[in-house]
Structure formats: C-alpha cells, structure tokens
Amino acid sequence: MTEPITEPVAETAPRQAWAGWDTVIRIGGVVVSILATVVTAFIELELTALRSGGFGQLFAGRSPWSGSGAAIPLAIPIAVAANLAISWFAVTTTGRRWALGPPWALWTLLMLAAAGTRTAEGDYLIGATNWVALVTILVGSLTFAVYSYRMILRPTDRRLSGSV
Known part of the structure; x- marks a missing residue:
C-alpha cells in the first residue's frame, strides 16, 4: 500500500505585533494620569x-x-491615596520615571492656583484659615516627592541588583 503524496506545509513565521503599541501605551498612560x-x-x-x-x-x-x-480633614488622606495611585499608574504604564513629573507639576500648579485665586466677591478660594486645604497642599505634594525619592533609591534594573 502506498501512502498518499502530500505537499510540504510551508512554515509561516509568527505574526509580529505592531512595534508602535509601546508608544501608544506610554502616551495613553501619561494622558490618563494627567x-x-x-x-x-x-x-x-x-x-x-x-x-x-x-x-x-x-x-x-x-x-x-x-x-x-x-x-473634617477628609481631603488629606484622599490626597495621599490618590497621588500615590496616580504616581504608580504613571510610572508603571509608561515604564519611565519621568512620567511622574507631569502629574506632580499639574497637581501642584492647580493647588497653588486655587490658593491664590480670588472669587468675584474678593475672597480667596482657599483661605489662610482653612488648615485642611493648607495641609492637603503640603501632604499631597510631599506624597509625590516621597514616591519620587523611593524611585531614586530603587535600582533601575532589578537583575543587576541581585533581587528577582
């Protein structure tokens, strides 16, 4: 009995993903964090x-x-938690440490603008007697700073540091 003759199957290379997705994800991570x-x-x-x-x-x-x-100082723990989450998200999605800069700068500028803006009646949005707002500005910006400092202490390539 003879076996049927079959044509050799051409091996196809696995389909490569579009190389531009990395850039799209990085830009999207920065935009979402902002x-x-x-x-x-x-x-x-x-x-x-x-x-x-x-x-x-x-x-x-x-x-x-x-x-x-x-x-009620509810804004203070919310600022800490939100800023930590934003910092983590920005750095994780982009894979770059610089991604922490735009949200940090924007958050600080928004808070300082609110502290220095007057309403139509002449009042400040954040008065000097509103201790919750002043502590929120301080602690919120320090949260970004501490996250940045911890990134500086962490080695860039974990394989080189010996940890897995």
Whole structure:
C-alpha cells in the first residue's frame, strides 16, 4: 500500500505585533494620569471645605458645604491615596520615571492656583484659615516627592541588583 503524496506545509513565521503599541501605551498612560490628576485635585479642593455641620445640612436636604462646625480633614488622606495611585499608574504604564513629573507639576500648579485665586466677591478660594486645604497642599505634594525619592533609591534594573 502506498501512502498518499502530500505537499510540504510551508512554515509561516509568527505574526509580529505592531512595534508602535509601546508608544501608544506610554502616551495613553501619561494622558490618563494627567486627567486623573485634574479630577482628583478638584475633588480634594471641594473636600477641604467640608465641615461637621455639613452632615446635618445634608440630612435637611441642603448642600453639605453650607454647614458650620469643625473642619473634617477628609481631603488629606484622599490626597495621599490618590497621588500615590496616580504616581504608580504613571510610572508603571509608561515604564519611565519621568512620567511622574507631569502629574506632580499639574497637581501642584492647580493647588497653588486655587490658593491664590480670588472669587468675584474678593475672597480667596482657599483661605489662610482653612488648615485642611493648607495641609492637603503640603501632604499631597510631599506624597509625590516621597514616591519620587523611593524611585531614586530603587535600582533601575532589578537583575543587576541581585533581587528577582
């Protein structure tokens, strides 16, 4: 019995991914981190005005920012958590340490602009008596600085440092 004659199958090389995806992902990572910075900065600025009497106003059906009482420092831990997350995201998606710079600079500029801007009535958006806003600006910028410092201490190539 003879075996049927078959033609040799040509081996095809595996299809290569488009080399430009790396650049697209890096640009997208920077853009998303900048958008996240703008959104979280405005949320943090809104939360700096939150007072304990605002909860009573909320239950009465009015705005929680119209109440009085002690300041609630909710903006401070939110600034730390959000800025750490933005820092991690920017550096991880781009694979570059410089990606921490644009969100850090933008966040700081937004906060300083809010601290120096006057309303139509002549009031500052962030007054000198709003300690929550001042501490939020300090701690939020320090969060970026500490993340940057920790990146400086970390070696760039883990294989060279002996860790896996």
